[in-house]
Amino acid sequence: GQQVMQIPQYQHVQEGEDFTTYCNSSTTLSNIQWYKQRPGGHPVFLIQLVKSGEVKKQKRLTFQFGEAKKNSSLHITATQTTDVGTYFCAGGYILTGGGNKLTFGTGTQLKVEL
């Protein structure tokens, strides 16, 4: 079955440092989504990438989708305490018969120290 690996599992940074999390799929993806989950909360959608090599930015967050559509990254510039949480990628796969399946990575837990 499809697998999505995400690294690192944990990242501890000082406020102002940059942060990156990486996702890698065992098979080609149709799209990839990124979510953020605050401690005690539920996952909240951040963005979806669909095209090969796509790059999207949201303020200090930069999302990339690899040329082969098998990997993706999320980069946060100059982290702030509000960035604390767990970041998940979710790879979308088109199933035989037209269905769509979303497989989540294991997440990267980000902690930001003052």
Next chain:
Amino acid sequence: EAQVTQNPRYLITVTGKKLTVTCSQNMNHEYMSWYRQDPGLGLRQIYYSMNVEVTDKGDVPEGYKVSRKEKRNFPLILESPSPNQTSLYFCASSLFLAGGLETQYFGPGTRLLVL
């Protein structure tokens, strides 16, 4: 307000006592899904539904049942809960397009403890 609701939010039960966790969405989404979240394992899909009366197994369906009789509701049923089903459960819904899913909206979660 667009939302996904789950009930109950917290539940303590005993092994073997059947329970149902309800999920409802008010966004007219075709696609609904159940996930469980366990430390170090991320979110794993239990079951999903692409529309009314259409359900399919996710990655970890054993011990669970679902039904989709109406578009807005997608209950998760544990016929005979066991301690290894202690987890945090999320329901999610989404529009389903030809090219894939749109944004998934998650419910607030149901924390289940099976003794």
